[in-house]
Amino acid sequence: MLEARGLSKSFGRARALDGVSVEIAPGEVVAVTGPSGAGKSTLLHCLAGVLRPESGEVVLDGRRIDTLGEAELTALRRQSFGIVFQFGELVPELSAVENVALPLLFNRHGRGEAMAAAAEWLERLEVADCADQRIGELSGGQRQRVAVARALVTGPRVVFADEPTGALDTLGGEQVMTAMLGAARAGGAAVVLVTHDNRVAAYADREITLRDGAVLAGVNP
Amino acid sequence: MGNRAISSPRLFIECIVVIMSTGHVLLGLLAExxxxxxxxxxxxxxxLAGAKPLAYGQVYATLQRLERDGFAEVAETRQEGGPERTLYxxxxxxxxxxxxxxxxxxPPAPYVAGGLFARVAVAGKAADGYLVRQREAHLARMRELTAEKASGTPARVLAADYALQHLDADLRWIETALARMKEEGDHA
Structure with a gap:
């Protein structure tokens, strides 16, 4: 469904990715692990169409996406991908429910419809009580659930999560992981999960380990 | 336990292995x-979900020892058609x-004595490939335990957490060891 072939990407003289190929099947949960600087986040951003690789290609459902124009790529990201960051990256001026509604509003849904769908997602992630609160009033765990709701509200094919539990304690992280994977499975979305925490990686169906910008051979089941 | 039990080195070791764990757990259950x-x-x-199931022989041997040391007593012996049943x-x-x-x-474990560490101590830098395979085996077990937690009883979840965090400690050591070997290799 989503495939990367021979991706390479450098930042200045530092080579972040060096010919990485991976394939993500529909509905699959894949952890991308490896030490700091191994290229985990760069791979995630290339797959998600946030960064463009220097060489190699990214293919979604048979269609090459790394060569799309900026407008087309943005539209594709909004429709097919959801992203959860380590610190939520929510809009502090908006309430929780407005944050979740935002991707639908960008996709030109009506306000009433978007707000109703957003409220439903908050309910599913058990943070309905926080709907009208500003982001600053929420706990770390609540923020991440709102971020998960925002990533899933458009019914994406793939959810990308970059250290989604990095700012949470063990139990808070466990609750966010369970909520995120439950919601993704229910919607049939694949999840690509970047983490340096093995306990988080253990939620995945399989693991891709990067070392020095390349896939470590012999570790994938 | 009491001084009576520590009468010979062999008995002392037996005390640590058997009574220090199982005996106290049984006492805890009998206290209820x-x-x-x-x-x-x-x-x-x-x-003790996740621990090795207790053998009947060990239950009765431990109970006898607890009785001998005065920590437990027979409250009732009954025989109704079937075998004799003793209430402790x-x-x-x-x-x-x-x-x-x-x-x-x-006591916090004073020394490291796992097979994992021993292999690396013997093989040195050549342990690289072994560590990568061991890492994969650890992760596979962590995936199983994580899946078990989703549908487990509270006792199972606690046991799985305990196992997961110990495996994670091993994994972090494996990753540090791999990074050290790489660093040494780069400087060599």
Whole structure:
């Protein structure tokens, strides 16, 4: 469904990715692990169409996406991908429910419809009580659930999560992981999960380990 | 336990291995209510989910030892057609021993003696490939335990957490060892 072939990407003289190929099947949960600087986040951003690789290609459902124009790529990201960051990256001026509604509003849904769908997602992630609160009033765990709701509200094919539990304690992280994977499975979305925490990686169906910008051979089941 | 039990080195070791764990756990279960050996075994296996199930022979041997040391006593013996059933109860001395044990800290492991560490100590830098395979085996077990947690009883979840965090500690050591080997290789 989503495939990367021979991706390479450098930042200045530092080579972040060096010919990485991976394939993500529909509905699959894949952890991308490896030490700091191994290229985990760069791979995630290339797959998600946030960064463009220097060489190699990214293919979604048979269609090459790394060569799309900026407008087309943005539209594709909004429709097919959801992203959860380590610190939520929510809009502090908006309430929780407005944050979740935002991707639908960008996709030109009506306000009433978007707000109703957003409220439903908050309910599913058990943070309905926080709907009208500003982001600053929420706990770390609540923020991440709102971020998960925002990533899933458009019914994406793939959810990308970059250290989604990095700012949470063990139990808070466990609750966010369970909520995120439950919601993704229910919607049939694949999840690509970047983490340096093995306990988080253990939620995945399989693991891709990067070392020095390349896939470590012999570790994938 | 009491001084009586520590009468020879062999007995002392036996004390640590058998009584220090199983004996105190059985005392803890008996403190809740008097029980038969069969019930104690069931309760032990349920409460210490993830631990090796207790053999009946070990239950009765431990109970006899607790009785000998004055920590437990026979409350009732009954025979109704079937085999003889003995109900055990904790004594006042047993309660005091249990309190003492619950309040004692476990000594932090003073040395490393796992097979994982031993292989790396012997193989040195050549352990690289072994560590990568061991890492994969650890992660596979962590995936199983994580999946078990989704549908487990509270006792199972606690046991799985305990196992997961110990495996994670091994994994972090494996990753550090791999990074050190790489660093040494780069400088060589």
């Amino acid at each position: 209510r008097p029980q038969h050996g069969y019930e104690l075994k069931k309760e032990h296996d349920q409460r 109860a904790i004594t006042e001395e047993g309660r005091a021993e249990l309190e003492r044990w619950l309040g004692t800290i476990e």
